[in-house]
Amino acid sequence: MTHNRELRLTIPSMPTSDGAGVKLRRSLGQRAVDALRLDPFLMLDEFYSDNPDDYLAGFPPHPHRGFETVTYMLDGHMQHQDHLGNTGDLGPGGVQWMTAGRGVIHSEMPQQREGRMRGFQLWINLPGAEKMKPADYRDIPAESIPELELDGARIRVIAGRIALEGQAAAGAVNAEPDSMATDPVYLDVHLEANAELVLPLPESHNAFVYPYEGELDVAGQFLRQQAVGILGEGEAVSLRAGEAGARLLLLAGRPIGEPVAQYGPFVMNTREEIEQAVADYRDGRLTDAPA
Template identity: 65%
Template sequence: MNTTTPRTMVHVIESQPTSDGAGVKLRRSLGSQRGMHVDPFLMLDEFYSDDPNDYLAGFPSHPHRGFETVTYMLDGHMRHEDHLGNRGDLAPGSVQWMTAARGIIHSEMPQQSEGRMRGFQLWINLPSKEKMKPAGYRDIPATEIPVVELANGGRVKIIAGTFANGGKDISGPVNGSRKLSTDPLYLDVHLPAGAEFNAPLTVGHNAFLYAYEGSAKVGTGEKARQLPHRAAGVLSDGDSVQVQAGPEGVRFLLLAAKPLREPVVQYGPFVMNTREEIEQALADYRDGKLAAAA
């Protein structure tokens, strides 16, 4: 007889208001304090404002090394440019999956002077053997991201990984047939009031949810816990997760990946395994070699 092990929510990380880039206002959950990450996820930022003064300054040219950044736009228009000569436009519903690896210098600047700017940036660590591979990125338009309509009126956008619905596995544009080493799952789930959502998860993979609209209960029976608005809920191990929307409905991100279980040494935009590697990254950037190496 097959048995399931539903995951429970073991820790809540409230998002904290902060700013980044040239003063863009945002809220940070993972990464808001040193060591507060969910291996291999290092940081999750939510940016959301109708006031241009909160985002117009953008994120001018800055370096990265040792990890991946995933930018997911809900509203607004951002342009990416980097030292490799790449240029990409992030429109509503689109994603950029950038592998900084051994080095990239890029900028992310708003292409609007009014209206709403809303979205997320996620940092995913790379294993030591991949930290110094060539940099690269992929722009994914909204039209390439599958949307599954659920029977209860909810829907799921599959950005990375695979979601099973009605006996059929549906893969997102990232980590489908070609697996990344961290094997990430990235779902954006919308549920109406009171609706339930169940998803299988790989045993041994770390996972968390982030409620960006409304609230929800996570888990089953007496172990169910409340996930507040704008908070990340870290999950225990298990092979599935159950979420029930609150009375106002809920929109949340579900993220899971294979943990690296390697040392993490971070200094600003550089994430390596040792202090010596961080010092080398700083020297390479100072000497103009970080960009040249890529």
């Protein structure tokens, strides 16, 4: 018998700003405290505006160390540039997956003067053994993301592997099992009106749901829009859309189980490592290749 996960905790998103003043909503990671994290996830932001004043300033060059950032665009056009010489044009349906590792300095700047800018940024922690590895960047266009078409549902598989109703797909990021320490699952699920769906999840993983459109019932409990619903233990999650349908993110990851020390864009295991990251950035050593 399948053990479905229950809705254990709800974290409503709160309005804030980041970068040079981009307006967004933050759910996970509102403050750098463990109660508002879900190992291995550190932060989830949703940016959504039709007003250019809310996003034009963008995210000028800034540093990261010790974790991964995942930007998923629904509407609009953003350009990534980093100290390694990578340039990525992020359009509707596209993803950029950046492993900061030892250190990266990058920017994310809007490439439009008007219209809607909408998407998400997720931060995923790295285990201590990988925090100082070389930085890496992957630009994943929309057409490279596989989709499953089911009765009343469509699933975009950004990361992870899913098999359902005789169909199977592996995300473009971690198609091979255990190719990443956290073995992340990242699904964008579209449900038609009153559609029901039971999605399998690895029992070893922590997981959460984030509905961004419509009404959603999770295991018999209503979950409001723009709120993280942290799931309990189990091997699947039961979802049901309301009269207007629903769109949601479903994310899961293998927990790391290590201490987290965070100071802004630096996420390490100890305060001493944070102090070293700050000193390295100040002295121009953050992005040095390891000896």
